[in-house]
Amino acid sequence: MNINLTESSKIALNALRTHKLRSFLTLLGVIIGVMTVITVVSIIEGLDAYVKNQVLQFGSDTFSVQKFPNFVTSFEQFLEYNKRRDLTVEDMKAIEERCEKCKAAAAVQSKNGTVKVGTQSIEDVEIRGVTVNAPFMGQIMELSEGRHFTDFDIDHAAHRVIIGADVAEKLLAGRDPIGLELKINEVPFEIIGVAKKTGSFFGQSLDNFVRIPMTMYQRIFGARDSVFIQIQAYRESEVPQAMDEVRLIMRSRQHTPYNKDDGFSMETAATFIDLWENFSRGIFVVTIAISSIALVVGGVVIMNIMLVSVRERTREIGIRKAIGARRRDILVQFMIEAITLSGVGGLVGALLGLSIAFVISALSPLPVTIRWWSVLMGMGLASSVGLFFGIYPASRAAKLDPIVALRFE
Amino acid sequence: MGKNGNRPMILTEDLWKTYEMGSEKIHALHGVSFEIRQNEYVAIMGPSGSGKSTLMNVIGCLDTPSQGKYYINDRLVSELSDDELAYIRNKEIGFVFQTFNLLSRATALHNVELPLIYNGTPSVERLERAKASLVKVDLGDRMGHKPNELSGGQRQRVAIARALVNNPSIILADEPTGNLDTATGVEIMNLFERLWEQGNTIVLVTHEHDIAAHANRIIHLRDGRIERDEIVRQVEAQKPQPQTTEAAT
Ligand SMILES: Nc1ncnc2c1ncn2[C@@H]1O[C@H](COP(=O)(O)OP(=O)(O)OP(=O)(O)O)[C@@H](O)[C@H]1O
Ligand SMILES: [Mg+2]
Numbered sequence: 001m002n003i004n005l006t007e008s009s010k011i012a013l014n015a016l017r018t019h020k021l022r023s024f025l026t027l028l029g030v031i032i033g034v035m036t037v038i039t040v041v042s043i044i045e046g047l048d049a050y051v052k053n054q055v056l057q058f059g060s061d062t063f064s065v066q067k068f069p070n071f072v073t074s075f076e077q078f079l080e081y082n083k084r085r086d087l088t089v090e091d092m093k094a095i096e097e098r099c100e101k102c103k104a105a106a107a108v109q110s111k112n113g114t115v116k117v118g119t120q121s122i123e124d125v126e127i128r129g130v131t132v133n134a135p136f137m138g139q140i141m142e143l144s145e146g147r148h149f150t151d152f153d154i155d156h157a158a159h160r161v162i163i164g165a166d167v168a169e170k171l172l173a174g175r176d177p178i179g180l181e182l183k184i185n186e187v188p189f190e191i192i193g194v195a196k197k198t199g200s201f202f203g204q205s206l207d208n209f210v211r212i213p214m215t216m217y218q219r220i221f222g223a224r225d226s227v228f229i230q231i232q233a234y235r236e237s238e239v240p241q242a243m244d245e246v247r248l249i250m251r252s253r254q255h256t257p258y259n260k261d262d263g264f265s266m267e268t269a270a271t272f273i274d275l276w277e278n279f280s281r282g283i284f285v286v287t288i289a290i291s292s293i294a295l296v297v298g299g300v301v302i303m304n305i306m307l308v309s310v311r312e313r314t315r316e317i318g319i320r321k322a323i324g325a326r327r328r329d330i331l332v333q334f335m336i337e338a339i340t341l342s343g344v345g346g347l348v349g350a351l352l353g354l355s356i357a358f359v360i361s362a363l364s365p366l367p368v369t370i371r372w373w374s375v376l377m378g379m380g381l382a383s384s385v386g387l388f389f390g391i392y393p394a395s396r397a398a399k400l401d402p403i404v405a406l407r408f409e
Numbered sequence: 410m411g412k413n414g415n416r417p418m419i420l421t422e423d424l425w426k427t428y429e430m431g432s433e434k435i436h437a438l439h440g441v442s443f444e445i446r447q448n449e450y451v452a453i454m455g456p457s458g459s460g461k462s463t464l465m466n467v468i469g470c471l472d473t474p475s476q477g478k479y480y481i482n483d484r485l486v487s488e489l490s491d492d493e494l495a496y497i498r499n500k501e502i503g504f505v506f507q508t509f510n511l512l513s514r515a516t517a518l519h520n521v522e523l524p525l526i527y528n529g530t531p532s533v534e535r536l537e538r539a540k541a542s543l544v545k546v547d548l549g550d551r552m553g554h555k556p557n558e559l560s561g562g563q564r565q566r567v568a569i570a571r572a573l574v575n576n577p578s579i580i581l582a583d584e585p586t587g588n589l590d591t592a593t594g595v596e597i598m599n600l601f602e603r604l605w606e607q608g609n610t611i612v613l614v615t616h617e618h619d620i621a622a623h624a625n626r627i628i629h630l631r632d633g634r635i636e637r638d639e640i641v642r643q644v645e646a647q648k649p650q651p652q653t654t655e656a657a658t
Contacts, residue, residue, distance in 0.1 A: 007526055018514040319510050322471055323571065324499020324527040327491050402498070403472040406510060 008329065012336035015316075023341060025305045026386065030345025031352060033298025033382035034375075037291040038353025041374035043366060044287045046357075048280050050367035052273065060269045061236045063243055065091070065250065067226035069265035071275070084263045085254055086226035089214060092131065095231060098249050101242035103234045107131045107227040109217055115210055116183040117171040125167060126209040127184055129217020146178050146193030149213055157215035161189035165197035165207040184210065185220050239268060291378070299385040306389040311408060314397040318405030321398070330398040331391070338390025342383030349382065350375050416483070417444040418579060418610055419468055424477035426463050426633070437463040438474065439633035447578075450605045451612045452621035455630035461614045462507055462583055464630065468612070469504045469581045470494050499528050503572030505582035507614070509564045511556045517543060517567045518552040524575050542570040547596065561588040569597060573604070580604060582613040586620055598623050 016023045068081045092107040099105075110128040114121055132154045146162070153160050161182055168177055177191045189212060198206040214227075233242040243266055254263045317330055354370060361368035397405055426438035437460045445451055453461050466472035467479060470486060479486045481497065489497070498504070511520045522539040530538070543552055546566035556564050565588045572580060580601065586594035602623060605611050613624070621627050622641070629637040 004529070007529075011526070014515075315510075316512060319512055320523070320527070321495070322469075322498060322504060322506075322510065323524040324495050324575075326495040326527075329495075329527060401472050403466045406471075406506075 005332070008332045009336050012333045012340065015333070016337055016340060019309070022305055022309050026302050026341045026390075027345040027348070029298045029301030029305065030342055030382045030386050031298075031349040032301065033295045033385070034346050034349025034378035035353040035356065036294030036298075037378035037381070038350060038370075038374050039356045039360075040287055040290045040294070041377075042353070042357035042368045042370050043360065044283055045371050045374075046361065046366065046368035048276075048283070049369045051276050051280075061234075061239060062230060062232050063239060063246075063266055063268040065095075065229040065231065065246060066265050066267065070267050070271065081265075086224070087229055087264060088223070089131065089218075089227060091250065091253060092227065092229045094253060095229065095246055095249055099231070099242060099245045101233055101238045101245055102231050104232045106230045107214060108230065109214065109221075109225060109227045110209075111221055111225075113185060115167060115171070116186075117180065120171055122167065122170050124208075125164075127217070127221075128209055128211045129214040129221075130211050131214050142196045143193045144196045146191070148193060149211075154213045154215060157219055158213055159187070159189045159216065160192045160213065162193040162195060162211040163191055164195050164209040166205050167208065167210055168194045182210070184212065187216075187220055189216075243268075291374075295378075295381050295385070298382055299389075302382075302386050303389045306393060310393045310397070313394065314400075314405050314408040317394065317397045318400070318402045318408070321405065322402040327395075327398045331395055334391050334394035335387075338387045339383075341390065342386035345386065346379035346383050350379055353378065416447060417480070418447050418482055419443075419445040419612075420480040420483075421468070422478040424464075424467060424474045424479060426460070426467065426472070427475045436633045438467070438477075440477070441630075441633070441635055442477075443628065443635060443638060445610065445612065447610055448605065448608050449610055449612075449626055450601075450624045452624035452627045453612065453614045453630060454616065454621055454627055455636070459630040460633040461630055463633075465504075465581050465583050465612070465614060469502055470497055471504070495527070499524055500575055501578055503575065503577035503580045505565075505568050505572045505580070505585045507583040507587070509556070509568045511564060511567055511571075513556050516553050516555055517548060517559065517563075517570075520556070520567055521571045521574050524571060528575070538574055539570075542574040543567070545573070545600065546570045547593070562590065562593055565589060566593070566597070569600075573600075577609070579610045579612070582611070584614050584616070586615070586617070594620070 065087060067084050067087055068078075072078050072081060087107075089107050092105050095102060096105040108128055108130050110126050112124050113127045114123045115125045115127070130149070132149055132151050143162070144165070148162070149158075149160065152158070161184070163177065163182065171182070172180065177194055180191050182189050182191055189210075195207065195209075195211075231242065231246060233239045247262065247266070250264055251262065256263055317325075320330060321327075353375070357368045357370060360366055397408070400408075421444070422442050424438050424441040425436065428435045428437060439460075441460075441464060453464065455461050463472065467474050468481075470481070470489075473487070481501070486494075511517075512523070515523075518536075518539055521542050522535050525535040525538060540549070540552065543549060546569050548563060548566050548570065551559060551563060554563075556567070559567065565585065569582070569585055572582070582601070585601075586597055589597060598620060601611055601613070611624075613620070615621050625642040626638070626640050628635055629639075
């Protein structure tokens with residue numbers, strides 16, 4: 001008087017086969033849950049990795065001196081900071097000369113404007129004025145063609161320009177750019193280099209810029225605005241000392257009394273990362289929320305299918321018990337059914353989720369990072385729901401007198 | 410009654426089955442006491458709603474009485490474990506439901522095979538016996554049909570084949586010929602008669618006096634009570650050793 005696992009499996013698989021729609025819908029529930037969790041987590045994690053990577057390009061051995069801090073939280077604060085003296089290329093040069101722990105310094109200034117090649121023009125291009133070191137610090141700019149500026153270019157306000165990949169694409173479309181003439185505010189420049197494509201971030205292209213010598217920039221736009229000073233220490237561990245030196249240099253240049261606050265702000269890569277970490281904690285909560293919704297939706301689908309079928313299944317359980325099935329036999333049957341559905345659904349969902357993640361990373365600029373814990377979490381949660389709603393109603397029905405189960409409405 | 414050497418297979422003491430419908434109480438069984446000995450052939454008669462099916466379900470171990478005691482083969486049913494009950498339902502009792510209760514998505518053959526699956530009969534033997542049982546009820550050519558592809562009478566015969574496939578010692582049949590034409594009805598009654606002659610115990614519910622006439626005892630139910638319990642036919646001595654579970658197919 002014993003029914004073995006093979007027979008139980010046969011019964012269970014047979015039940016799945018004879019209830020195709022129900023099996024399919026349950027699978028769908030599990031698949032939706034698992035798939036969404038994996039996709040959402042992959043995208044969000046990808047974004048996180050991408051941002052950290054971007055920020056780190058700024059370099060952990062690098063810091064900046066600027067008129068405004070990176071984040072201004074109120075208008076009053078803005079007015080306060082606005083009273084500060086503008087930073088100048090001379091400030092940068094002073095730092096470069098006097099700071100011992102500083103390996104290099106550069107100044108950058110930028111503004112949006114229109115650039116022209118021949119009769120064609122594009123608006124809203126970021127025009128950056130740079131000093132010679134600037135290309136090698138901060139956003140690393142590798143060139144796909146041509147060369148960087150030299151000291152000579154900067155010192156003599158050469159009419160030379162390095163263009164971003166977008167500008168090259170839009171204005172030159174296939175022509176060899178080197179040596180061509182490009183006009184910024186009607187001032188002619190000779191193209192000496194093209195920057196490598198970096199892609200976009202949050203839908204914003206990072207390749208829509210031109211770089212010109214700071215001297216030229218100030219000649220065109222004036223020297224009124226504050227410059228952004230980037231400083232590189234010899235090594236990461238010396239960043240704090242370098243910052244102390246720079247602070248002293250700047251305070252003395254600005255004649256700041258000892259009891260007054262700095263008239264400038266200093267930021268490091270760490271500040272960015274801290275901020276991002278704060279921000280991404282928020283994102284993480286969103287991830288969990290979206291994933292939970294997906295799991296709940298999947299779970300509700302599974303639950304409904306299972307509960308709708310309880311009536312029919314309860315009758316079936318009544319019949320099976322009436323002709324000699326033990327409670328255990330019923331449970332094993334329903335467990336195998338639920339495990340099969342959850343397992344297959346989990347696997348398919350995981351495969352689909354991963355495929356979607358890969359497709360997204362291939363077809364869009366959105367960065368994607370697969371996290372294996374998301375695969376496990378999705379599969380784990382969705383199959384628990386499947387198992388629970390597959391087994392729990394059945395186990396209750398299996399406890400009924402056969403006749404009660406048979407009469408179940 | 411005292412049939413020599415026969416012990417009571419079924420013994421009930423003051424069985425009640427009460428359904429509460431709102432504030433109203435319906436007594437489907439109203440203090441039923443009786444015993445059925447081995448190899449009796451009992452017909453239960455009574456008007457619709459008199460509690461016949463309820464009584465059959467209780468003695469088939471499918472339903473629990475609200476009150477009273479029920480012994481099957483000297484064992485108090487309320488004290489049996491789930492596994493023991495399953496064993497009794499599987500091996501000892503062949504139950505033919507008034508409403509058939511077949512698995513609607515399974516073929517006739519699979520339905521008949523099912524009790525054998527639950528007692529671990531090897532698959533080759535299982536198929537053979539299920540087929541033989543279907544042949545016995547004249548359904549050899551309908552084995553692959555599902556219940557909804559069969560007529561009412563054919564479904565009833567599948568249910569009977571399923572009840573007989575394990576060679577149970579007690580056959581409980583709730584109106585087994587209700588949906589059958591006279592010819593098949595007679596066939597089925599002959600089948601029961603043969604099983605009875607082999608020593609099996611048979612209890613069947615019927616409305617028809619012709620059918621009841623096959624039995625040697627008729628219990629009349631009315632409003633959940635035994636109204637009359639009559640021996641209609643003195644039974645000649647049966648074979649002393651009944652073949653039960655070993656009966657050839
Ligand atoms: N689950 C239930 N809930 C409430 N009342 C019930 C239930 N099952 C049966 N009854 C009542 O119990 C009484 C006996 O029902 P039962 O099915 O035993 O009658 P029966 O003698 O088999 O009738 P029939 O000849 O029509 O099959 C009926 O009055 C019925 O309404
Ligand atoms: Mg009835």
